[in-house]
Structure formats: C-alpha cells, structure tokens
Amino acid sequence: MTxxxxxxxxxxxxTPLPSQTHPxxxxxxxxxxxxxxxxxxxxxxxxxRYGVGRVFRDRExxxxxxxxxxxxxxxDEGSFGGQTTTTTTTxxxxxxxxxxxxxxxxxxxxxxxxxxxxxxxxxxxxxIWSSIHTTKSTTLLNTFLVITYADLKKYxxxxxxxFPAFVSKPAWYIDGALGWVGAAAAAAAATTTGGGGGGGxxxxxxxxxxxxxxxxxxxxxxxxxxxxxLVRSSGTTTVDVVPVEEYxxxxxxxxxxxxxxxxxxxxxxxxxxxxxxxxxxxxxxPLRNLLAYIRALYPGxxxxxxxxxxxxxxxVPRGEDGWKSRVGVITLGDGDGTGVGDGKRxxxxxxxxxxxxxxxxxxxxxxxxxxxxxxxxxxxDLNLKLMRWRIIPSLDLEKIAGTKCLLLGAGTLGxxxxxxxxxxxxxxxxxxxxxxxSFSNPVRQPLFQFSDCLNGGEPKAECAAARLKEVWxxxxxxxxxxxxxxxxxxxxxxxxxxxEQTRKDVERLERLIEEHDVVYLLMDSRESRWLPSxxxxxxxxxxxxxxxxxxxxxxxxxxxxxAKGEEGGVDEDLKGARRHLGCYYCNDIVAPADxxxxxxxxxxxxxxxxxxxxxxxxxxxxxxxxxxxxPDGFRAAAPPPQSNPNxxxxxxxxxxxxxxxxxxxxxxxxxxxxxxxRNLHVVGAVYDRCTGCSExxxxxxxxxxxSMMLRAFNDPKYLERLTGLDKLYDEGEKAFEGVDWDEGxxxx
Amino acid sequence: MIDVTMQTRLRFEKACRLFISKYDSVLPSFSxxxxxxxxxxxxxxxxxxxxxxxxxxxxxxxxxxxxxxDDAEQIIDEAVDEASLRSPGxxxxxxxxxxxxxxxxxxxxxxxxxxxxxxxxxxADELVHTSLFHSATLDSTTTTSFAVTHPSSLFPxxxxxxxxxxxxxxxxLHPCETVKSMQEVLAEDKTEMSKEExxxxxxxxxxxxxGNMVDLRV
Numbered sequence: 001m002t003x004x005x006x007x008x009x010x011x012x013x014x015t016p017l018p019s020q021t022h023p024x025x026x027x028x029x030x031x032x033x034x035x036x037x038x039x040x041x042x043x044x045x046x047x048x049r050y051g052v053g054r055v056f057r058d059r060e061x062x063x064x065x066x067x068x069x070x071x072x073x074x075x076d077e078g079s080f081g082g083q084t085t086t087t088t089t090t091x092x093x094x095x096x097x098x099x100x101x102x103x104x105x106x107x108x109x110x111x112x113x114x115x116x117x118x119x120x121x122x123x124x125x126x127x128i129w130s131s132i133h134t135t136k137s138t139t140l141l142n143t144f145l146v147i148t149y150a151d152l153k154k155y156x157x158x159x160x161x162x163f164p165a166f167v168s169k170p171a172w173y174i175d176g177a178l179g180w181v182g183a184a185a186a187a188a189a190a191t192t193t194g195g196g197g198g199g200g201x202x203x204x205x206x207x208x209x210x211x212x213x214x215x216x217x218x219x220x221x222x223x224x225x226x227x228x229x230l231v232r233s234s235g236t237t238t239v240d241v242v243p244v245e246e247y248x249x250x251x252x253x254x255x256x257x258x259x260x261x262x263x264x265x266x267x268x269x270x271x272x273x274x275x276x277x278x279x280x281x282x283x284x285x286p287l288r289n290l291l292a293y294i295r296a297l298y299p300g301x302x303x304x305x306x307x308x309x310x311x312x313x314x315x316v317p318r319g320e321d322g323w324k325s326r327v328g329v330i331t332l333g334d335g336d337g338t339g340v341g342d343g344k345r346x347x348x349x350x351x352x353x354x355x356x357x358x359x360x361x362x363x364x365x366x367x368x369x370x371x372x373x374x375x376x377x378x379x380x381d382l383n384l385k386l387m388r389w390r391i392i393p394s395l396d397l398e399k400i401a402g403t404k405c406l407l408l409g410a411g412t413l414g415x416x417x418x419x420x421x422x423x424x425x426x427x428x429x430x431x432x433x434x435x436x437x438s439f440s441n442p443v444r445q446p447l448f449q450f451s452d453c454l455n456g457g458e459p460k461a462e463c464a465a466a467r468l469k470e471v472w473x474x475x476x477x478x479x480x481x482x483x484x485x486x487x488x489x490x491x492x493x494x495x496x497x498x499x500e501q502t503r504k505d506v507e508r509l510e511r512l513i514e515e516h517d518v519v520y521l522l523m524d525s526r527e528s529r530w531l532p533s534x535x536x537x538x539x540x541x542x543x544x545x546x547x548x549x550x551x552x553x554x555x556x557x558x559x560x561x562x563a564k565g566e567e568g569g570v571d572e573d574l575k576g577a578r579r580h581l582g583c584y585y586c587n588d589i590v591a592p593a594d595x596x597x598x599x600x601x602x603x604x605x606x607x608x609x610x611x612x613x614x615x616x617x618x619x620x621x622x623x624x625x626x627x628x629x630x631p632d633g634f635r636a637a638a639p640p641p642q643s644n645p646n647x648x649x650x651x652x653x654x655x656x657x658x659x660x661x662x663x664x665x666x667x668x669x670x671x672x673x674x675x676x677x678r679n680l681h682v683v684g685a686v687y688d689r690c691t692g693c694s695e696x697x698x699x700x701x702x703x704x705x706x707s708m709m710l711r712a713f714n715d716p717k718y719l720e721r722l723t724g725l726d727k728l729y730d731e732g733e734k735a736f737e738g739v740d741w742d743e744g745x746x747x748x
Numbered sequence: 749m750i751d752v753t754m755q756t757r758l759r760f761e762k763a764c765r766l767f768i769s770k771y772d773s774v775l776p777s778f779s780x781x782x783x784x785x786x787x788x789x790x791x792x793x794x795x796x797x798x799x800x801x802x803x804x805x806x807x808x809x810x811x812x813x814x815x816x817x818d819d820a821e822q823i824i825d826e827a828v829d830e831a832s833l834r835s836p837g838x839x840x841x842x843x844x845x846x847x848x849x850x851x852x853x854x855x856x857x858x859x860x861x862x863x864x865x866x867x868x869x870x871x872a873d874e875l876v877h878t879s880l881f882h883s884a885t886l887d888s889t890t891t892t893s894f895a896v897t898h899p900s901s902l903f904p905x906x907x908x909x910x911x912x913x914x915x916x917x918x919x920x921l922h923p924c925e926t927v928k929s930m931q932e933v934l935a936e937d938k939t940e941m942s943k944e945e946x947x948x949x950x951x952x953x954x955x956x957x958x959g960n961m962v963d964l965r966v
Contacts, residue, residue: 022867381872
C-alpha cells in the first residue's frame with residue numbers, strides 16, 4: 001500500500017466475513033430435513049461463531065514472515081441447538097463471538113435457484129434494523145442468513161451465506177498516514193513522542209491485559225460474551241469493558257488532538273468488537289453494523305469521530321509488543337448519513353462471494369466422505385501412502401496402482417495373488433480360468449465359498465472377480481472363462497468348431513496379454529504356461545511365474561527379450577547371465593509335453609501343504625513390486641548370488657545398486673523349501689535352445705502366428721526340432737554312454 | 749510417580765473435567781493455547797463414552813491448488829460498495845479435534861477432522877500440508893528411510909477410522925507409541941502433588957507428547 005500524504009482521508013474498507021461450514025452441519029441439516037422439516041421450507045433459527053483474526057510467524061519461512069489468518073463464521077452440528085449430547089463447555093473462549101442466523105432450506109434445486117434472494121436478504125436486514133430501534137440491543141447486529149438445497153441422494157449441498165451489513169453514506173474515513181495501528185505500539189508511540197498521560201490512541205500492556213481479562217470474565221460470569229463492547233478509560237491506567245448498550249454520548253464522547261503523525265492526546269471511550277479480520281488496514285465486517293447502530297441511536301456530532309478497537313487477541317501474548325489488536329480513529333464523511341434521524345433503513349450488502357470471487361452460491365460435495373465406496377478407495381490409498389511418508393519416500397505408488405495385472409489361473413495361487421495385488425492398490429486385475437468352482441476349492445482358495453460350488457459350480461474366473469469387487473468395490477476386476485491350448489495336447493481336426501474355438505481362444509489370450517502390463521502364470525500344469533510365455537516374450541510383458549510342489553515352490557520372473565543388438569553372450573562371471581535372464585523352460589532339455597494324461601489323481605492335482613500357496617503367491621507379488629520399482633523395470637539385472645543370505649544388503653543400507661530397487665533385491669528365481677523354512681536365490685541364464693524364449697521360437701511365432709502354435713500343440717516333437725534340442729539330446733546320449741555317474745550332486 | 753496409563757475410563761473422564769475447569773479459569777496466554785478451548789461431550793444414552801473436543805482453524809503450509817471449486821456464474825448483482833474489501837484472503841481449514849479414551853491402550857487418543865470451508869474433507873495429501881503437522885513430522889522429501897535409521901523416533905501412525913462415540917469418519921494418531929513416550933516423560937517427573945493434580949498433570953504431559961507429532965497450538 002502506498003502511503004498517502006498526511007491528513008489524506010482514506011475510505012475505511014471492511015474485510016468480508018467468510019463462512020466455514022463444518023461437515024457435521026451438513027449431517028445435521030440432512031437429519032433435520034429427513035426427520036423434522038420434510039417438505040417444509042420454513043426458516044429455521046441457527047447459531048454460529050466467529051473468532052478473531054490471527055497473525056502468526058510463518059514457522060516454515062526463514063526470518064520474519066507473518067501470515068494473517070482471518071476468522072470465519074463457523075456453523076456445525078451445535079448450530080441447530082437441541083443436542084443429544086450434554087456439553088460441558090469452557091463457555092465461549094475469549095476472542096470468539098456468537099452470532100444468530102437463519103437457515104432456509106429449499107426442496108428443489110429449481111426453487112433454490114429461482115428464490116427471490118433480495119427479498120430474503122432484505123427481510124433479514126429489516127429485522128436487524130428494527131431491532132436496533134425497538135430493543136436498542138446489539139444481540140442481532142451480526143445476524144447471518146444461509147439458504148440451502150440438500151441433494152440427499154448425491155450427498156451434494158448447494159448453499160449461500162449472507163452477512164447483511166448496512167452501507168454508511170457518507171462512508172467512514174481514516175487518516176491515510178496514520179491508519180490503523182497496533183494497539184500496544186500506538187500507546188508506546190504516543191508516550192515516547194510526548195503524548196503524555198497515557199494519551200494517544202493505543203493502550204499499555206497492562207491495559208490490554210485488563211481488557212482481555214474483562215472479556216474473559218464477562219464470558220464466564222454467566223452473562224453472554226460480548227461481540228461488541230465499549231472500552232472506557234477512567235483515570236490514566238484503568239480501563240473498563242462494558243456492553244455497548246451502556247453508551248452515553250455525553251460521557252463516552254471521544255476527543256483528541258492527534259495530528260497526522262499520531263502525536264497528541266485522546267480521551268474518551270473507544271468502541272470495540274471481536275474482529276475476525278487479519279488485515280492490517282482493514283477492520284472486519286461486524287464493525288459495519290456496530291457503526292450503524294451507534295449512528296442510528298446517537299445521531300449527534302459526538303459520534304462522527306470515533307475511536308475503534310479491533311480486538312484480535314485471544315490470549316496474553318509472549319511479549320509486551322505481541323498484541324495483535326488494532327486501533328484507529330475514524331471520521332464520518334460530510335453529511336449525516338442515511339437512516340440518521342428519519343429511521344429509514346440504509347442499504348445493506350453482504351452475500352458471500354464464492355471461491356471464484358463471484359456472487360453466486362457454493363457447493364459442497366460430500367460424497368467422498370459419505371459414500372462408502374469412495375471412502376474405501378481413500379482408505380486403501382492411505383495405508384500405502386503411509387509407507388511413503390517415512391519408510392520408503394521414493395516408493396512409486398502411482399506406478400503400482402496403474403499396473404494392469406493378468407492372472408492366468410484362478411485357483412489357489414490366483415486367489416492369493418489377487419488379494420495381495422489388491423493390498424498394494426493395484427486397480428486392474430483380470431483373472432482367466434476355464435474351470436468351475438468345485439467342492440474341494442473353497443477351503444484352499446480364499447475367494448470362493450460353499451454356495452459357489454452348487455449347481456455345477458460358478459465359473460472360477462468370473463466368480464473370483466465378483467468376490468474381489470465385494471472386498472473392494474473400487475477395483476476393476478474382470479473374470480474371463482478361457483481354456484489355454486497346450487503343446488502336446490493335439491487339437492482334433494473334426495469337428496471344425498474345435499479348431500475355430502482354439503483359434504479364438506488364442507486370439508483372446510493375445511489380446512488380453514496386449515492389454516495388461518504383468519502376466520502371472522498360476523496354472524496347475526507345466527505345459528499350459530508355454531503359450532503365454534511365448535506371447536509375453538514377444539510382446540515385452542513382465543511374466544511372474546509361480547509353481548508349487550508338495551512342500552517346495554518356485555517363484556520367478558521371466559527375463560526380458562534383449563533389445564536388438566544387445567543380445568550379447570553369457571559372461572563367465574555370470575554378469576551376462578544376470579542381465580539376460582532365462583524363462584521357466586530354459587533349464588529344460590525336453591519340450592513341454594502332455595503331463596496330465598495317464599497320471600494318477602495325486603500326480604494331476606497339485607497336492608501341496610496348504611500354507612505353501614499363500615507364501616508362493618505373496619512372494620511372487622512382492623517380487624513383482626520390487627521389479628517394477630526398479631529403474632530398469634523388467635530388464636533389471638538380478639543380484640549376484642550369495643552363498644549366505646545374510647550377505648545380501650538391506651535396502652536401508654543403501655543397497656540400491658545393481659539387482660536392487662527401493663524395495664530391495666530383484667532376484668530372478670526363488671526356490672522355497674517349506675520343510676527347511678528356507679528360500680534359495682537362483683539365477684538362470686537365458687538358453688539359446690529354449691522352447692519358451694529362444695529367438696528361434698519367438699521369431700517363428702512372430703512370422704507364422706497361429707499355424708506355428710498349432711504345430712506345437714499337435715506335434716510333440718515340433719518344438720524340440722525347431723530349437724535343436726533333439727540334436728542335443730542325441731549328442732548327449734552318445735557322449736554319456738559308458739560314463740558312471742557319482743550321485744549326490746545338488747539337484748540344482 | 750505417576751501411572752503410565754489412565755487405567756480406566758472413569759479416571760479419564762475425571763482428568764478431562766479437572767483439566768477443562770483448570771484452563772477455563774486461568775487467563776489465556778500464549779503458553780497454554782494447546783490446553784485451551786476444550787469441552788467435555790457426553791451422550792445422554794451413552795454416559796460413559798464421553799470425550800473432549802474443540803474447533804480450530806488451520807492454514808496450509810505449502811500452497812496447494814484450490815481443490816474446492818464453485819460455479820463461475822454470477823447470479824446476482826449487488827450495488828458496488830466501495831467500503832467492502834475485495835480480497836480472497838488466506839485459505840483456511842476447519843479442524844475439529846477430539847480426545848477420546850482408548851480402552852485397549854488405556855490412554856487418550858487424538859482424533860481429528862479437517863475440512864474445507866464448504867465442509868468437504870481434505871484428502872490425505874492435502875491434510876499433511878496443513879499447519880496441524882510440523883513440517884519435519886511428515887515431510888518425506890527431505891527425510892529418507894528415517895524409520896529405519898531412527899527406529900526410536902515418534903512415528904506418526906496416522907490412520908483413518910470412525911470416531912468411537914460419534915461414528916463419523918475421522919483421522920487419528922495411533923496410540924501405540926503414546927504409552928512408551930509417556931513412560932519416558934513421566935519417569936522424570938518427581939514433583940509432589942495431589943491425586944487430582946496428578947490427573948491433570950498426566951493429561952498435560954500427554955498433550956506435550958502428542959504435540960511432538962501435531963501442532964496443537966492455536
């Protein structure tokens with residue numbers, strides 16, 4: 001603000017009072033509407049409170065930076081009175097004013113919009129004005145109005161506050177150079193510049209403390225707190241705080257000899273009010289009606305120059321100059337002003353502006369806190385965000401939430417993997433299975449229950465997806481019934497519909513893989529993993545593979561197909577191996593073939609210790625999380641194998657190097673032995689004759705597509721011929737003829 | 749020596765009532781703003797589930813985008829009034845704080861809600877940038893792996909849950925760390941005092957412990 005020359009009168013501008021609606025106000029209004037008001041749109045009396053504006057040192061900023069925070073008129077569940085709770089209150093704290101208000105709730109949005117706002121507003125203004133003349137009380141001076149429409153189906157509330165304030169014509173002016181000054185600073189200036197006798201516009205520390213004490217006591221003596229008051233100076237040091245109603249023009253007249261530097265003396269009474277403004281040069285809105293009150297009841301010349309105390313302290317400050325209240329001497333412009341003498345009501349203003357600064361209603365959308373589905377979404381995120389606050393600040397939760405996961409197999413592993421992914425806040429989970437829920441499933445497969453097995457059983461994939469959505473409605477879960485063709489399981493030539501179905505299934509699978517980022521292989525047979533492995537390798541998707549034995553498990557990530565020109569050989573120190581990781585089939589010297597036909601029941605079903613599946617499933621999900629947090633993603637090299645697991649660094653020890661992400665290591669394969677409660681890291685290099693990921697196979701798939709697959713399904717020897725495994729086998733047989741083997745080598 | 753826990757709901761209620769009346773009668777000063785403004789609430793039909801509550805205003809530590817949006821259309825015109833200040837003012841949030849008794853941990857527990865001026869709740873991201881939180885408490889960008897390097901630090905276990913008496917959605921500071929911290933502080937306190945003074949002192953210490961995590965000064 002540029003300082004005007006001394007003596008220039010500046011118009012006093014008042015800070016509008018903002019509204020603050022507590023969520024419980026909307027809860028209560030909803031109750032009232034449903035239980036009491038129903039279709040009535042009668043006005044209901046409510047209460048509200050506003051506090052003093054505050055200025056405090058910005059604790060974050062360096063040096064002396066002060067932030068002003070204005071008070072606002074708050075309404076909450078207590079506003080409606082008639083509470084079901086008993087409250088033992090500290091009365092009303094110092095620095096808080098109580099205001100009365102009227103709420104008018106409309107039945108439809110159309111009525112709300114079409115309502116004659118000026119009429120409603122003017123009725124309230126009339127009521128305030130007549131109360132001044134009839135009761136001479138200040139009780140209704142700060143009356144407010146709020147009109148509402150509650151859309152109870154969508155938890156949406158339309159509302160508009162108004163704080164009617166009388167416009168003084170002529171306006172009030174303050175000396176532009178002197179302006180509003182700190183209540184304590186002004187006293188110091190006045191005394192040091194020779195004002196003498198405690199004159200000047202301000203007050204001493206003891207006087208301010210006395211005012212605070214009297215305001216405090218007035219709120220506690222059972223009488224009402226004073227939103228407006230008089231500060232009478234009697235003698236040189238004592239100040240008395242009395243209600244404005246006791247104003248006596250002969251006794252309380254303010255006179256001074258102040259010049260534009262603030263030098264001089266002033267005597268008489270100041271009018272004070274609880275000031276919600278935090279503006280240095282702007283008193284708060286409630287002063288406007290107080291001035292109107294004084295002028296209306298005491299229209300003489302004695303009230304054309306007034307000393308005003310903008311009370312902004314709710315406690316004794318730390319230092320004697322820490323008082324936040326401000327004082328100013330204001331003068332009425334030329335003329336007597338409207339409403340003076342003739343009793344005619346001055347114009348009033350005071351509709352609250354919305355966030356955009358427009359004179360327009362506001363909206364509160366409470367669906368996020370009242371709609372259970374949206375509440376759940378927030379809660380899911382919160383738990384994860386807590387990890388980031390302290391433990392892993394650089395955890396990329398958005399990346400996890402945005403990762404779309406395809407789960408091939410909705411059995412024991414599929415159920416556990418899905419639940420664990422949900423725990424990480426993954427939003428898209430698609431399950432694929434061709435089976436139906438059977439009676440043996442529910443006890444081991446946590447997404448199913450007994451009723452799902454009845455009448456032939458629900459399709460597993462769809463059923464699991466539906467259950468996931470019951471756990472968390474915010475999840476995008478889909479179930480797809482699809483049977484995955486397998487090598488060594490020939491497709492009969494007739495009827496042709498079977499061939500057509502197989503072609504469709506393959507296309508469906510290709511499309512599903514295309515649409516997801518991570519593919520989990522969670523089937524119960526070895527050969528069913530072949531087709532998705534090949535497609536994922538070709539399409540560059542991360543494959544997470546989990547397989548169960550009786551008390552052992554394998555969890556691994558398939559290596560990524562090297563970019564062109566980076567194929568590179570395998571280094572002797574395994575560094576190359578750790579970069580070019582193999583797939584599920586890389587250690588095999590035979591192609592995947594039919595392992596299901598001609599087997600006994602215990603060989604066909606996965607007979608495992610019941611706790612194993614959840615351990616393997618969780619391990620697979622956690623490995624995926626570590627991998628996608630790694631800057632190289634699914635191309636991340638595996639950590640060097642350690643003979644002693646204790647030698648692996650913990651992520652907190654800055655182990656975020658090769659083979660490690662913010663979550664820790666990104667191993668290639670983990671083999672778990674439940675009998676020993678032991679996990680082993682294994683790194684397997686890519687094998688150039690692999691039936692699952694060698695370039696020969698991938699290129700053949702890319703070139704020939706479905707016909708290549710068909711050959712693999714129908715001809716058990718096709719893949720071995722394609723990759724040259726058959727030759728290797730023959731060579732091996734020859735080389736090893738006549739060799740005696742020492743038993744006892746580690747099987748890995 | 750003061751007890752480490754509150755032990756019973758009745759003692760909690762007594763402590764709260766004594767605490768409220770103590771700070772209701774003394775002159776408010778800058779040093780006791782944390783202890784001021786509390787009132788005791790109790791349901792008529794649930795007499796033993798009382799709690800303390802108060803309302804405060806918060807500001808934002810870091811400037812965030814205005815997440816509350818209203819219609820832009822101006823639907824009425826008021827006469828231009830040159831005595832009205834046209835300024836948006838500082839963004840403030842309403843904070844409702846509750847001190848409830850945790851029967852499990854036998855200590856009080858701080859529940860709170862923070863809402864925009866229209867009553868909509870702040871998101872978790874917005875929440876931690878309000879002046880309720882000390883910047884060091886939750887500012888993860890400057891503190892890496894803090895929990896691991898300083899396992900003894902007061903971890904702000906902030907959770908979302910229903911208010912035990914009101915049933916409305918709230919945030920709360922998990923009380924599991926409170927007992928340990930209370931133990932440390934109370935072990936130092938050897939002052940002789942009456943039974944009632946001890947109860948009030950207990951709550952004051954509790955507020956100071958909680959004050960390490962959230963800023964309860966007004």
